[in-house]
Amino acid sequence: xxxxxxxxxxxIGGLLSVCLLVKxxxxxxxxxxxxxxxxxxxxxxxxxxGLRAGSSSSAGGAARNESAGGELATKAVxxxxxxxxxTKEATASPRTFAPLPAFPTPPEVRSPKCVxxxxxxxxxxxASLVIPYLKETWGHMSKTTASxxxxxxxxxxxxxxxxxxxxxxxxxxxxxxxxxHPKVKVHRNEERQGLxxxxxxxxxxxxxxVIIFMEPHCxxxxxxxxxxxxxxxxARPQNNLLVMPxxxxxxxxxxxxYRVANHHIGGFDWSMTFNWxxxxxxxxRTYRYPDPYPTPALSGGIFAMWRDYxxxxxxxxxxxxxxxxxxxxxxxRMWRCGGRIEVVPCSRMGHVFRAxxxxxxxxxxVVRNQNRAALVWLDEYLEKYYKEVPYAxxxxxxxxxxxxxxxxxxxxxxxxWYIDNIYPELRKxxxxxx
Numbered sequence: 001x002x003x004x005x006x007x008x009x010x011x012i013g014g015l016l017s018v019c020l021l022v023k024x025x026x027x028x029x030x031x032x033x034x035x036x037x038x039x040x041x042x043x044x045x046x047x048x049x050g051l052r053a054g055s056s057s058s059a060g061g062a063a064r065n066e067s068a069g070g071e072l073a074t075k076a077v078x079x080x081x082x083x084x085x086x087t088k089e090a091t092a093s094p095r096t097f098a099p100l101p102a103f104p105t106p107p108e109v110r111s112p113k114c115v116x117x118x119x120x121x122x123x124x125x126x127a128s129l130v131i132p133y134l135k136e137t138w139g140h141m142s143k144t145t146a147s148x149x150x151x152x153x154x155x156x157x158x159x160x161x162x163x164x165x166x167x168x169x170x171x172x173x174x175x176x177x178x179x180x181h182p183k184v185k186v187h188r189n190e191e192r193q194g195l196x197x198x199x200x201x202x203x204x205x206x207x208x209x210v211i212i213f214m215e216p217h218c219x220x221x222x223x224x225x226x227x228x229x230x231x232x233x234x235a236r237p238q239n240n241l242l243v244m245p246x247x248x249x250x251x252x253x254x255x256x257x258y259r260v261a262n263h264h265i266g267g268f269d270w271s272m273t274f275n276w277x278x279x280x281x282x283x284x285r286t287y288r289y290p291d292p293y294p295t296p297a298l299s300g301g302i303f304a305m306w307r308d309y310x311x312x313x314x315x316x317x318x319x320x321x322x323x324x325x326x327x328x329x330x331x332x333r334m335w336r337c338g339g340r341i342e343v344v345p346c347s348r349m350g351h352v353f354r355a356x357x358x359x360x361x362x363x364x365x366v367v368r369n370q371n372r373a374a375l376v377w378l379d380e381y382l383e384k385y386y387k388e389v390p391y392a393x394x395x396x397x398x399x400x401x402x403x404x405x406x407x408x409x410x411x412x413x414x415x416x417w418y419i420d421n422i423y424p425e426l427r428k429x430x431x432x433x434x
Contacts, residue, residue, distance in 0.1 A: 098179045100150060103143035104256045106221040106350050109248065111290040114346035119226040121153055125233060127210035127225065127304065128159040130202035132195055135171050135358040140217040142176070143255065147219045149181055156225060160184045162216070163202040166192035194322035196369075199301065200315050212304040217352040219250065219258075227346035228304045231292050239306035240339045242330075244298065245347035252354050263289060263345055266297040267425060270381070271388035272328050272370040274299060277425060280343075290345035296423035297331040298341060302351065313337065314406045317372060319398050323361050325369030332377040335422045337410040364395060371397040376404055379415040 108115065129148070133141065141162075148160065160181070164172055166189050174186045187205055189198060203211050210232060212225070228243045235241035249259035267277040277283075280293045287293055313333060316326050334341050371392045374385040386393055419427050 098181075100146040100180065101142040103146040103150075104219060104258075105147070106219055106248070106258055106348070108222070109260050110221070110223065110346060110348060114223060114227065114290055117223075117346065119223070119230060121156060121226070123233065124156055124226065124229040125209040125306075126156055126158050127212050127229060128157065128161060128206035128208040129212045129214050130161050130163065130199060130206065131214045131216050132163040132165050132198035132202060133216045134165045134167060134192065134195075134198075136216045138173055138176065140255065140352065141173060144214075144216050144218050144220075145177065145180055145184065147221075148214075151220050151222055152225050154181070154183060156229065157183055158208045159206055161202050161206055162186045163198045164188040165194070165198040166190065194320075194365075195301070196316050196320045196323065196326045197318055200318055203307070203310060203315065206307070209307060210304055211307050211310055213301050215300075215302055215351065217250075217354075218302070219350040221348055221350075224347045224349055227344050231342065231344050232304060232306060235306070235340075239309040241309075242298075242303055242305040242334055242339060242341045243292070243344050243347075244295075244303040244341070245349055246343060246345050247299065247302065247351040247353075248348055250350040250352045252352055255352070258350050263293070263343065265293070265295045265343075266299045266331075267423060268297050268328050268331075269388070269426075270384040272325060272373060272385060274327065292342045292344045294422075295341050295343050296335070296418075296426075298327040300327055302349075309339070313339065313410070314403075317369075317376075317403055319400075319402075320369040320372060322365045322369075323357065324366035325373050328370070329373035329377065332373070332415075332418065333407075333410075333412070336377070336414075336418050337407070337412040367392050367395045368397055371395055372400055372403070375400050376407060377415065381415055 131144075145160070160183055162177055162185070164174070164186055172186075172188070174188070177184050177186055187202060189201065193201060199213055203213075210229060212228070224245060228245065231243050232239075232241055246261055246263060248261045251257050251259065263280050264276040265278060265280055265283060266274060268274050274297060276299070277296075280287050281289070284293070317329055320326055320329075331341060333339075367389065370385075370389070374382055374392070375397055378385055
């Protein structure tokens, strides 16, 4: 038995090990989503350069192909000119009132069916974007914002709300952001709330029908928002749908490189750690790309949903702190309490998957968040979680009464139902060797 300082050291060491393991597994998961594409004979790497904002991303005569399995063939995107919008161009554009920063434009990797599709903008719901940020570089934030302004029909957008989560002055960029467009706003949390609570704060400030949660290190492409909004419109009047785009990979070390991701489903193991699973075609032989498809789990914090449903479903667990575990908790809550999660392949964007966060994340808080989700949602499978993360038994998860009452009020189905009907692969997962 451990006593006193020895037990404390053991617990701290265990928590650090768990946090490191979570990050390593997520890093491996994110980078595995291009494997099948490369194995099929394609090249997942595509260099994209600073195309002028708003220009066609198919410049350079790139050819697009699609195989029977829905895979995308290699596309050349070399020789694309770079540069910022000139003052004259910015003035002529109804979308901006200041020159957009230069940003790399993604190659066109959508299915031809997506490219040909015409959206009826008047029939789509209006949306607002909520983008928390902490210690993000201006290089990433400016490119994210510029790509959104260039490739988003702004008549669909009420507000692009950045949530400054207690940044020091050198990381705030308020004037730089709000100078880019009248619809770009900044809300400041004077003290850091953490990613989870910052999203809840931002969502409470917007009034649009749809909330789109975004991150400040992405490059969006044509049709990204229209595809998600059109799919959400199919859920009226229940509005019980959450949609997410396909996230292509922008390497952390090179923001000008683009790696095409495949259309996997998302899942998790008994440690409550997210992982990419099979291709949807392997899981469902009748699936036809690029139709939207269900996924058992959210990959992270980029998704869109009806605001009234977000509120009705209990937003996030606001007793979770900092970062981690909230996407697994929401995945279980959505499916088991009458909702649905879908990936929309006609909506794509590049996203930087980082090996580590640029801000401090305390390992004990990550385990605490996962512990809260496990206590509320795993039912009779709770011991499987503790077998995977034994240190969690010694971490105080706080009072989960409110979330248990929410679960009861929403008439949520059992964990057995979720495994049998949504994620049968979870039943086959074995504990990792230690």
